[in-house]
Amino acid sequence: EVLDHPALAYVEQRGFDPVELGRDFAVMAVTKPAIVYARGRFGVELFGRNGVPLGCQLRLPKDLPWKDPVLKAGLPVKYWNPRGTKKTHALYNFGKPPQRARLVLVEGMSDVWSVGQEGAAYFGASLSAEQIRMVREYAPRTCVIVPDTDVWDPGKEVHRHFDRLLAARDELDQVLEGGCRVVKLPDPRDPGDWQRDELLDWLACNETRAECVA
Numbered sequence: 438e439v440l441d442h443p444a445l446a447y448v449e450q451r452g453f454d455p456v457e458l459g460r461d462f463a464v465m466a467v468t469k470p471a472i473v474y475a476r477g478r479f480g481v482e483l484f485g486r487n488g489v490p491l492g493c494q495l496r497l498p499k500d501l502p503w504k505d506p507v508l509k510a511g512l513p514v515k516y517w518n519p520r521g522t523k524k525t526h527a528l529y530n531f532g533k534p535p536q537r538a539r540l541v542l543v544e545g546m547s548d549v550w551s552v553g554q555e556g557a558a559y560f561g562a563s564l565s566a567e568q569i570r571m572v573r574e575y576a577p578r579t580c581v582i583v584p585d586t587d588v589w590d591p592g593k594e595v596h597r598h599f600d601r602l603l604a605a606r607d608e609l610d611q612v613l614e615g616g617c618r619v620v621k622l623p624d625p626r627d628p629g630d631w632q633r634d635e636l637l638d639w640l641a642c643n644e645t646r647a648e649c650v651a
Contacts, residue, residue, distance in 0.1 A: 442466040444479035447498035452632055453550050462530060462550060467495060474517045481546055483527035483560075486571055492522025494529075494560065496546065504587065506594075525565035529558040532575060539615075540577040541640070544585050547629030551636050552583075562588055562598035564605040572609060579615030581644055582606060585627040603651060619651040620644050 444466045445455050458464035466479040480495035495517045502508040503515045518524060528542075530549045541556045542564070543549055549556040559568050562584065572580060584602060587593045602619060609617035620640065622628065628636060643649045 442468065442479070442498075443477055444498040448479075451547065451629075453547070458550060461554070462546075464546075472519070474514075475519075478517060480516075481529055483522060483524065483529060484531075485523065485526040485567075486574075488532075491524075491527045492519050494518050494522070494524065494546065524560040526567045527560065528568055528571055529560065530554070531557040531571065538578040540572065540575070540580045542572070542580060542582045543628045545627075545629060548583070548585075548627060551629050551631050551633050553633055553637070562595045563601035569605050569608055573612055577613065580609050580613055580617040581640065582617065582619045583622065583628050583640070584619065586622055586625050589621055606651070618644065621649055621651065623649070 448455050448458060448464075455464075463481055464479060465481065467475045467477070470476045470478075475495055478495035478497055480493055482493045483491045485491045497513055497515055497517075501512050501515070503512060529546060537555055539555055541552045543552060543556055543558055544561065545558050549558045559565075564572075564582075582602065582605070585595075587595050588599055588602065590596055606617050606619050620643070622631075623639070623643075631639075
């Protein structure tokens with residue numbers, strides 16, 4: 438059943454390797470859901486501090502106009518979480534490998550897959566107090582936050598979270614040896630729309646340039 442799952446074709450079309458996603462990023466395809474909302478979806482389990490399970494996040498394996506305020510009406514939800522899931526207490530792909538000198542924080546699952554093992558997702562437009570606490574305890578040398586591009590746009594509803602994102606940056610910048618910065622990508626693509634080599638090369642060249650950093 439997994440071989441016929443629509444998520445396989447979807448992630449391959451996005452440029453991701455399904456084998457790597459399952460092996461290195463714990464991605465799972467839902468084949469026999471007990472709840473109808475989970476049918477046909479794929480995603481990851483979420484864990485909090487000390488590996489405490491907090492639920493899961495499941496994505497629909499297609500791209501629909503969810504960001505259009507008019508067209509999104511009546512669409513199935515992009516992400517579904519079982520009742521009781523505490524996303525604000527979780528960081529996806531966090532703390533699994535040995536301690537990293539550099540942590541790249543991004544919004545969602547596919548953004549992490551584009552970054553690779555330096556990436557962790559905070560599932561939203563800004564970090565919660567618990568997520569900031571987790572990063573502080575983990576204490577990477579440097580933290581780079583790469584949000585989706587719509588957060589930077591004053592005309593978008595999600596921009597209202599931007600000040601909270603900057604406040605998280607300021608708090609982490611005070612405690613991490615190499616500091617923390619928020620980086621703006623150069624075009625409308627979100628991190629998950631970049632190929633890994635392309636994204637990491639761009640970050641290596643630009644993540645400290647004043648015009649790219651908030």
